[in-house]
Amino acid sequence: MESPDGKVQRRPKAYTSPLAPNLIHLRNPVVIALWSTIFPGFGQIALGQYLKGYILIFWEILINTQSQLNLVILYTFTGRFQEATAAASPRWLLLYNAVFMYALWDSYRTTVDLNKLAVLADRSGSVPAPVAMNSFTINYFDKRNPWVASAWSVLMPGLGHLYAHRLPAGFFLLLWWVAIAYFSHLMEVLNYTAWGDFAKAVAVADWEWLLFMPSIHMFAIYDSYTNTVENNKLFNREQAEYLRREYSDSSGLTALVEGD
Secondary structure (H helix, E strand, O other), X not given: OEOOOOOEOOOOOEEEOOOOEEEOOOOOHHHHHHHHHHOOOHHHHHOOOHHHHHHHHHHHHHHHHHHOHHHHHHHHHOOOHHHHHHHOOHXXXXXXXXXXXXXXXXXXXXXXXXXXXXXXXXXXXXXXOOEEEOOOOXXXXXXXXXXXXXXXXXXXXXXXXXXXXXXXXXXXXXXXXXXXXXXXXXHHXXXXXXXXXXXXXXXXXXXXXXXXXXXXXXXXXXXXXXXXXXXXXXXXXXXXXXXXXXXXXXXXXXXXXXXX
């Protein structure tokens, strides 16, 4: 990978593509591991490992729905232990443990390693190209408001990522949220709740799918906010490195004064 001045970067800080920036920055390994605990794959997506994260999320949705894990959790926390036992499918449920533990371990281990690379990249002065484009889209660094990203994610997960121009994560979260909203009958639940018909709202809800909502919503808010903040830092870093590179020597300062 080359820097804007043409030098090869041994420890790159970030990579700018037309679809999304991908960057290394300091993260708390415990926080990333907790996101993998809440939903396997979220930790990997937070780290920018989209392909691995998508596969783990597909795996989580498949195993969870086939084993009826969400129903087991619901019945257990409401004290309906016999119903929880009857709902569980051991054939699928026992497949859950190994990959779940791997997602947690891998996200923690990778965060520790990437934190080391982030420190080295910061010390080397690595900066990405500020603009990337192709025939379909343009991606560029600018200042965005992280609270605006969070607000869009509250309205619909994925929109905050689109605001931050992280298209792979944005469209993935958006499509999954629409699918989960459809299968859980969320819109009908909200409609009956707005009219005060709570009994009908409870009856129409598919709790197996509805219980996916809190995790995907909270992750979208957290990840869109965090990425917007880090993108803003990267914008500042690129601007500072450009000014240092262009105007740190006397000839550059003379040209600046003379207006060349």
